[in-house]
Amino acid sequence: MEKPIIEVKGLSKKYILTHRLPYETFRDKIVELAKKPFRLLRSRIKSQKEEFWALKDINFQVQKGEAIGLIGPNGSGKSTLLKILSQITDPTTGEIILRGKVASLLEVGTGFHPELTGRENIFLNGAILGMTKKEIAKKFDGMVKFSGVEKFIDTPVKRYSSGMYVRLAFSVAAHMEPDILIVDEVLAVGDADFQKKCLGKMDEVTKEAGRTVIFVSHNMEAIKKLCTKCILLKNGQVVMFDETNKVVDTYLQGGQLATQQPLRQRRDRDSKGRVTMTDIAVTTLSGKAEIESGDALRFRIKYESVFTKPIHNVRMVIMIVNDDLQNVLWFDNEVSKQTLTEFSPNGEFLCETGPLNLSPGRYFVNLHFHSDGVSEDSVLLAASFEVKENLHRYAFQKSADYKVTNFIAPFQYSQKK
């Protein structure tokens, strides 16, 4: 039998959390030393103990031509694993053998320069992704066509809309021909149409061209569509490595379990952390916990923060996702043009919606709290709620059909007589 194309053996990655600051300056060190001459010595000893294992003893093998999905909650080590596979950072122990050329796509448009034109950026980005000039020249027309920005190919990309930018960037990446392709959640950008196109391209890359792909996504539909097998990571360890459907089901059940944990105790937060959302309750406007389709909802969120003064410029985003973790609804005060200032440092707030015609089923709530453009707290799957059928309003059949859509807008058919 052929040797596996990717072999990961006893891989671990340790980070030492010595300082909270994004970077330290020499001056800070001197000030610290002047203030507390002995603290520096002691804190060093203490900080050495503050180890964080982003990955612990990871072992797996991938055969040539397999498409592997990598799933897991925030902070489970997915990105770290991709970074090590892409040689951006070193493992602490263990080793990986890659038997083929690797290209990694952790971000679309890495190295794009705003001053350069689309044409120039294709060559720049292509080279950064490891393509030769000859290769890029050969595929150039295909890339431009795929991106659909033919007309603007000689315009500096700083004048592109964000959609055009992403489309061009993805087109370059989509034309790579490595043996192993490592892709982070890059499909979460662009409009739905383009996302579909990208998924199609990814499918082509794996199924027809027979490349080996490692793919990270929170979009379970995409994972199910693309991947034959999946790895479920949790707290830096491989929890499961099996067929996609089994792993996704386990993960989603885990998601439901996560929502059962009190919000205050959740550690899988992914942001600056000056604000902590501690509790969430989802009810109808009248306060009932039983929710039916067509009910208006009320989200009551309690939070604490390190601030002593009122929090300015708050951007609150509540996302409703369905049980395949696809976004369904989005309550963002910046989109609705409501400014939120003078939020007290601790307390609670409400979000009240209009009638929501959600199809029956289970939904999850993602919470994001920003202030002054900084993400202060973010919890995915912070809560879940069940929407029951309301037989007075809608006659949902017990068929799978209503799963096609999660939201029913008001409508009326008529015919001119």
Place this chain on the structure above:
Amino acid sequence: MADISFQITIKPKKGWVSINFKELWLYKELFYIFAWRDIKVRYKQTVVGIAWAVFQPISSMIIFSIFFGGLAKMPSDGIPYPIFVYSGLLYWNYFSISLGGASNSLIANEGMIKKIYFPRLLLPFSSTITPLIDFAIAFLVMIGLMIYYHFMPTFVGILIIPILVLLSFLCASGLGSLLAAINVRYRDVREALPFLTQILFFVTPVIYPTNIVPEKYQWILGLNPMVGIIEAARAGILGNKAIDFKLLLLSAVIVLVLFFLGIYYFKKTEKVFADIS
């Protein structure tokens, strides 16, 4: 086509990691592309564009000639002050621009370092290559000045120009790699660099001749490798004195030490760039 023999092993790197020349060669196109990008971007959205490469040294030359040559009566080994100062500025500007570019190259490309792998050494080196274009343009002006002032370079003077350029390149890229690697952890480098460059400017005989420094202290000046380079360039082209090969050799030795020290430190700290930048 899948090349079965192609195999990469990713393992923890410990201590001094030797430079993978084969890999650097594989990435040579990216190196060109980085240099090309820097050249392309350099004068984008400016009116006069590449003419800045001419305008900057000439205007410095005029200012220095008025204040130091004219008003302060700075000696210049009997050579007209404008061409005296220009011959020094030529190499000095190349060195300081390259050093600045190389030292900031890692943090300027932080986004890329965190998202994709390539040999990081390409960054400081491509930043040191790009200013060679400005150097070449400024050199044409030098030729013009020589014709205007009727200076005939010596044969040896012409022969050593590539060596002097190479030494300046090694000096800027070595010191630049060192500072770039420190800059990733301590942003103080970014703050201190303009200041450091200014100090270096004054301890390098650009606007004055070395003989205004008492002879017994001249060896201290010689520790600055740019001194030997600029002195040799001047002597070779303007013939104000014989080329001091002993001084040039000292400079070359110091440049090589700096170069290897810079690369050593860079390679030693390279593995944590993505984690701490």
